[in-house]
């Protein structure tokens with residue numbers, strides 16, 4: 370089978386298209402013919418080694434074993450199974466819950482042995498992938514390209530919204546709102562949790578589309594009066610900030626949060642280290658939450674919301690599998706709206 374593998378930490382030259390034997394299916398696994406795989410920042414930082422603090426590293430301290438096939442947002446068709454009990458699954462179109470762990474149902478993402486597909490095990494930049502049968506779920510939409518985009522960023526966003534327990538009419542400020550996680554945060558906070566959403570973006574060209582997805586206000590983080598802009602539209606109080614940006618907007622988040630406000634951080638695309646004046650934190654009774662991926666029950670709720678068209682896929686651009694280098698380069702460009710997807714013939 371054809372795969373794109375990462376040979377080591379470094380630039381795009383570390384992505385190589387090679388032929389490999391199809392993976393062998395163990396008893397509780399199924400073999401999936403990959404039809405579409407969306408790109409996430411995780412596999413780009415994994416290749417770049419950008420998770421390390423002064424040294425190249427994957428997202429886990431234990432490092433990445435190369436060569437590794439990246440890709441964690443996968444939709445495809447089950448073509449063979451490891452045991453006869455699973456034969457009824459052959460031919461089913463599925464999406465893949467994106468990690469394996471020993472964590473109990475509902476707390477899977479809190480387990481130390483979490484193995485993320487595309488990082489700790491081979492992923493979806495490939496014609497075939499193996500995965501545990503119980504972590505394959507019925508495809509939520511008829512189209513592979515549209516179905517593949519939810520597993521990582523949608524799950525992460527759903528978990529963030531549940532973690533901070535958004536209440537109806539809460540004012541929720543969403544950073545990185547044009548991106549993979551941010552666009553789902555906008556939709557989920559607004560359409561599922563009925564919050565009053567302020568979306569923060571670089572380019573206001575996308576304002577109308579963000580409003581159609583549930584944002585009540587859209588502001589540019591490039592404004593020289595950003596804190597005042599947010600205070601004005603929020604009536605002076607933001608209940609919750611959902612953050613994938615990190616340092617670039619950390620001070621802004623603390624300034625606009627109300628007393629007792631909550632800041633939930635799942636990414637740091639705008640800087641991994643920051644300055645924190647502890648007085649702001651305690652004088653405003655602010656709670657900070659760290660967040661990684663989500664749980665199986667959250668994934669099930671997410672897929673139901675997709676099936677009923679409450680949450681919709683937004684795709685910026687598609688590439689073929691062999692264009693993985695171009696696709697990853699494109700992913701890093703600012704100003705996109707939504708996911709970048711690899712289509713596998």
Ligand SMILES: NC(=O)c1ccc[n+]([C@@H]2O[C@H](COP(=O)([O-])OP(=O)(O)OC[C@H]3O[C@@H](n4cnc5c(N)ncnc54)[C@H](OP(=O)(O)O)[C@@H]3O)[C@@H](O)[C@H]2O)c1
Pocket residue numbers: 409410411414521522525544545546547548549550551570571572590613614617618635636637638639660661662700702703704705707
């Ligand atoms: N914890 C987890 O489980 C988890 C899961 C998925 C992703 N993540 C992390 O979340 C982050 C975002 O991932 P993504 O897939 O959503 O990425 P993405 O699709 O590339 O979106 C990034 C967003 O951040 C904005 N942005 C980038 N630099 C910025 C800056 N300096 N100031 C303000 N906004 C900035 C972009 O806005 P413009 O394009 O409008 O400028 C865009 O909306 C990454 O750090 C990723 O590793 C974490």
